[in-house]
Amino acid sequence: MSDLGQLLKKARLDKKISLEDLQETTKIRKRYLEAIEDGNYKVLPGNFYVRAFIKSYAEAVGLDPNEVLSMYQSDIPAAEPEHIEPIRSKRTSRNSERFSKWASSAMLISFVVLIFGLGYYFVSKNYSGTSGASQDLPARLTDDAVPQTPAPATPQAGAGGGSAAQQNAAGETPAPVPAPAPVPAPTPAPAVEVKLTKSERGTDFYTVAGADKLTVQITIKGDACWLEVDEMQGGKRGTSVDQGTYQNGETKTYELTTSAFLIFGKASAVDLVVNGTPVPVGDVANVKKIQVDFAAKTS
Known part of the structure; x- marks a missing residue:
């Protein structure tokens, strides 16, 4: 057990805090807390998290975390520098290749749409010209004039009855058609x-x-x-x-x-x-x- 681990464990025991209670307070798993007390930092997920977990442990048992980290700085492993892989040029070439394929497809689709548009334009123009010519032809005259049939007179409503539109063949007035009932709007789902x-x-x-x-x-x-x-x-x-x-x-x-x-x-x-x-x-x-x-x- 390291000196830092002894200091933290003594402070925990003085306050009568079990490892289970400390786990609930710091939200750090029990096996990580035991590893800190034993000085076995290899159990932790990485050197970067050693300082963070020790700081949370110290705060939970009433110690000054900054003072603890300063006193035992030499015992705590330094955080390893993050290694970021350089962006490969292959991505750029792939993006260019995808863009070229997309541009070719777009040009092909545009060409097909243009052909269909021109065809539709000429067909519509020819159809409208033909229909206009048929309308310009003079009306044909027949030898015999067809007499116009006079329109039938509209029957008048009787003294005790309704109009002809409101009466059926038996002289009875039909019952009014009820209006359809309104459909209730669906209840909207509650927003998250x-x-x-x-x-x-x-x-x-x-x-x-x-x-x-x-x-x-x-x-x-x-x-x-x-x-x-x-x-x-x-x-x-x-x-x-x-x-x-x-x-x-x-x-x-x-x-x-x-x-x-x-x-x-x-x-x-x-x-x-x-x-x-x-x-x-x-x-x-x-x-x-x-x-x-x-x-x-x-x-």
């Missing part, structure tokens, strides 16, 4: 709302209303980032859905029917979207913890 309710002990708590499941989308940007996604059971962290280190440009999507607890090793390297709503994580390279719950349904 993601709302920050509180921030407590380094954790941001969000609620989601208008949805029966959580859709969590995480995109890594800039640097690699370690993350962990857990299901909540009975108000506490339960089954681990995923944990690991992901690289720049990778996107992970999770579908959950329970509340979720999220841990990000480097908040500035993450874009988070919950049920289509962007959730701010922060622009500082520190550990970030977020809990997402379903809003209570009102009757």
Whole structure:
């Protein structure tokens, strides 16, 4: 056990805090806490997270985290520099090739549309000319004039009855046709709302209303980032859905029917979207913890 681990463990025992209680407070797994006390930093997901986890441990047991990190700076492994692969020129050539194919297809489609348009124009023009010529022909005269038949007189309404349009053959007035009943408009579905309710002990708590499941989308940007996604059971962290280190440009999507607890090793390297709503994580390279719950349904 290292001197730093002895200091942290003594402070924890003086405050009568078990490793299980410390895990619930810091949201750091028990095996990582034991590794910090034993000085076995290789168990942790990476050197970058050693300082962040030690800082959270020190705050939870009442120690000054900055002073602890300063005193034992030589015992803590330095964070390894992030290696970012250069962008390959192959992507540029692929993009150019795709653009060339798209341009060729667009030109071919435009040419076909132009041919059909010209054909339609000439056919329409010829058809209109033919119909106009037939209208200009003089009317044919017959030898015998056809007498015009006078229009029948409109019968007048009787003294005790309605008009002819309102009476049938038997002289009875038909019953009025009832107007159709209006169709009720469908009830719109409730809009999904993601709302920050509180921030407590380094954790941001969000609620989601208008949805029966959580859709969590995480995109890594800039640097690699370690993350962990857990299901909540009975108000506490339960089954681990995923944990690991992901690289720049990778996107992970999770579908959950329970509340979720999220841990990000480097908040500035993450874009988070919950049920289509962007959730701010922060622009500082520190550990970030977020809990997402379903809003209570009102009757």
